[in-house]
Amino acid sequence: MSEIDNLASKMRGVIRQLSRRAHTMGNEYGPSRTEQAVLAWLDEKEEMTPSALATAEKVRPQSMGQTLDSLDRKHWIKRRPHEKDRRQVLISLSSAGRKVLQEKRESRQLWLVGKLTKLSEKDRKTLASAMDILDQMVQG
Numbered sequence: 001m002s003e004i005d006n007l008a009s010k011m012r013g014v015i016r017q018l019s020r021r022a023h024t025m026g027n028e029y030g031p032s033r034t035e036q037a038v039l040a041w042l043d044e045k046e047e048m049t050p051s052a053l054a055t056a057e058k059v060r061p062q063s064m065g066q067t068l069d070s071l072d073r074k075h076w077i078k079r080r081p082h083e084k085d086r087r088q089v090l091i092s093l094s095s096a097g098r099k100v101l102q103e104k105r106e107s108r109q110l111w112l113v114g115k116l117t118k119l120s121e122k123d124r125k126t127l128a129s130a131m132d133i134l135d136q137m138v139q140g
Helices: 003-023 033-045 050-057 061-073 095-117 121-139
Strands: 077-081 089-093
Touching: 003 095, 033 050, 033 061, 033 077, 033 089, 033 095, 050 061, 050 089, 061 077, 089 095
Parallel strands: none
Antiparallel strands: 077 089
8 A cells, every 4th residue: 555545544534533423422312413414404504405405415315304304303403385396395493403403513612622622732733734734635
């Protein structure tokens, strides 16, 4: 394996572990990773159809339907008829959904801040530089 292959492999592993750890932070009764993703889409876009959510999450419409049913049972989303196409329904965050999403985000933020405060100043500066590079990779 080349040096670049090794770096790519290590980067994927670290990012995967970081993502898993961050998503497990907080309330054990909070949203699953899939539910968090849907709540985040709704927070960003305000309203979406189930098919648009399925496309955004790259899942089958039936799978998205199950996720939406779960979110609905927890009262984290609202459904209303589409104004132009009555066959469609629009999904949005309920106030309870917005609250649980915010709590989950705050929990992850606190966890990350706690981890960062344990690093030396030199390591935090190195990490800040690496974040700039990662951002360039994602944008480019």
